[in-house]
Amino acid sequence: MPKANLGITVKKEENFSEWYTQVIQKAELADYSSVSGCIVFKPGSYSIWEFIMASVDKKIKKMGVKNAYFPLLIPERLLKKEQAHVAGFSPEVAWVTEAGNSKLDEKLAIRPSSETIMYESYSKWIRSWRDLPLKLNQWNNVVRWEFKHPIPFLRTREFLWNEGHTAFSTKKEAEKEAMDILNMYNKILREDLALYALLGKKTDKEKFAGAEYTLSAELVLPNGKAIQGPDSHHDGQNFAKAFNIKFLNKNEKEEYVFQNTWAITTRVIGIMIAIHGDNKGLVLPPKLTENKIAIIPIIFKKESEKIIKKAKEIEKKLKRFSPILDLREGYSPGWKFNEYEIKGIPLRIELGPKEIKQKQVTLVRRDTNEKLVIKESKLLKKIPEILNNMQKNLYEKSKKLTLSKIVKVKSLEELKKVIKNKKIALAPFCNAIICEDDIKDQTGGAKIINIPFNQPKNIKDICVYCNKKANHIVYIAKSY
């Protein structure tokens, strides 16, 4: 007997969090481990991460970034060098205190982020303007021992990411790179993950611990919560001063470098699952899938040989899409349809006696469930078109979903209502941190998500909270 394969038993729109949990497990993306908050990335999700890594890696290498690898463990005294940074991270640090049977002289942090261990090296390596810019990146694992309820991909105590750490001789160059990087990440979201993001600048309250400012791509989940995607921080000279990273400029004068840090994490996998998935299971942008097609012969005893032969012929023909030809016995076609739907294989080809007779196949799109009858001779031409169309369709759906959640508000009453209705508010804001704190209190936890880059020219409104003139419009929402 094959394993039971019951499909998703709740509706996404009715119980999002249970739906998400079921998709993660039934689509074989992740599993829980015996370390609370740490998950197993099964091949189904790790292959998505491999795709994202390759795509980001290619783009940053073109921008002159080189990959390196710094130690996992950071001595306590290093972690403490930059005040804002350590304050942000220390409540979540996992500490190594013993090795073998010995107690260590100094506690070692498992990196929650690598600024401190990297910048110690930077301060040794950077001597003159000739050594700049220095643009290094690592692909690695980090640990942040959060005590909030963990959710696979979206909030895990260990996650995978890239961390870029760059140093420049001028603020201008650094700021340009910070923006270029955010745009690069947004390209990954848009073109690979088919996700629409809200780009902007974080408020001082919400910026990265140690940064001068943070640029972020924010995403909106179907449950109306915002979630931060990839980000890019301009650190000014904060770390340079804490770590004494100085260079001799062309006039032989000493200056501190200007720095950026930027990252994309495995969290985006969860975001993508949550946004694209439906009540049948996972839906994936075709670009991110290795096997783009499942071929399922509908076998009747009389003609089984003929059907299998044709199925193998089609498998060979479609080789470049790495099709799965499912010839397993003891599973009904319906059971197989179900399995590939749960796993988000973009296209299903059904092949029975009727199809063979007419030299055609039945092709089913995972995103729309549309059934298309296609002549065998047209397959190689049609499939790439359909896959492209799916990729675009998913992006458009994501954009529409996001925009449908955004509501303009002018008053605190309106804001409260919008937050209560699980939407995202777009509100005029005065930029005072005290208003930001109060908004959070008054709305049961909504935060300023970011300050969108696209600002209206003349803001005449007053702040959604106080009576002062608004300086910006901002997104406000509950968030992960």
Add this chain to the structure above:
Amino acid sequence: MPKANLGITVKKEENFSEWYTQVIQKAELADYSSVSGCIVFKPGSYSIWEFIMASVDKKIKKMGVKNAYFPLLIPERLLKKEQAHVAGFSPEVAWVTEAGNSKLDEKLAIRPSSETIMYESYSKWIRSWRDLPLKLNQWNNVVRWEFKHPIPFLRTREFLWNEGHTAFSTKKEAEKEAMDILNMYNKILREDLALYALLGKKTDKEKFAGAEYTLSAELVLPNGKAIQGPDSHHDGQNFAKAFNIKFLNKNEKEEYVFQNTWAITTRVIGIMIAIHGDNKGLVLPPKLTENKIAIIPIIFKKESEKIIKKAKEIEKKLKRFSPILDLREGYSPGWKFNEYEIKGIPLRIELGPKEIKQKQVTLVRRDTNEKLVIKESKLLKKIPEILNNMQKNLYEKSKKLTLSKIVKVKSLEELKKVIKNKKIALAPFCNAIICEDDIKDQTGGAKIINIPFNQPKNIKDICVYCNKKANHIVYIAKSY
């Protein structure tokens, strides 16, 4: 003033360990960190690792292996499940005991290897013969808190590797894979790293903690010490029994799975540096280098414009070899030659007024220092030939070096002499662990490196140590 760049100040044949240290630093491959025993992989070495990862990854995916990612941290109770395994690793485990400000209920090990955390999942995932074989691999970092003197790449407390963990329904399939994997790794050594390895089986004393047996590729360093390269372990049902990994076979009977584990680590980078390098610095197999050529114009004031123009033309022409065109001012050509020699750039192109006049370039091979004068029109044809030849030449040199170190011995006296002379002995051996222990004592620490697969047909000799009949010939040497 550019940075001082003094070249390597000791001879490899006179002071190998100082030579190695200087090459690592002056070729900008690695740097020390403030965590003792943990190094920074600078872009120079990390790019080599990226090449190795890509090459291995392609090959294992063709063998049906999929990549996944399991948690870094392993609860103490899991690590203790397989007796031999925990005994082998526990003296070197780094323990996380605190998170934030809290003490953890249970100590968590930073993975020294992932058998225990992975096999807990395997025992949940594997139910029937349909789930087999299960072939997963991870690319990750591991920590083994060794207390021996650390050496960059060769012995570090944190290193990078792949770890393959596979489960089969029959011993035969598993054993076949273990051998296929060793051969795959040997292909990487031979064809990519240009290294000659001694393939064989480890003795029971030297096998992996938890394995039934270990197959290994062993390498010989210029100082006559052996060092283990990639390996492949057949674990039989040892872990299956400890972790209760059972499946229902086709006759509906429960059986334990048969397992393998296999790995290649960043240690091979150090081995390659040690074997190929020379008194000028790093020598790299061209396949592993991103920038295969450095173009250095020899600029005389009068003709500088003309020379620079031609240099740029050649750079463009040779684009597929990612040439470095070095137009930096304030550095003499000799200084630049020196820099690219230290860094192991395979080919140098010198371009001065004479060359331009004659429509040719002077090309210098890093491995042989040979100077070749080549017509500009022949460059695109000649360069790939020369690079291929370099790749082969390095392999042949490595093979010759290794074979030149191997000495056949028949008696303990001969063995002692060979070990004293920093060579590798090939000796008849009775396979008794007591002889193995005694040999180690008597030779000041030499070990049985492995039992080569190529055994003579009829071994008539007696054991190099006792008077019993020898069963095998074995390699004996001091090792890292």
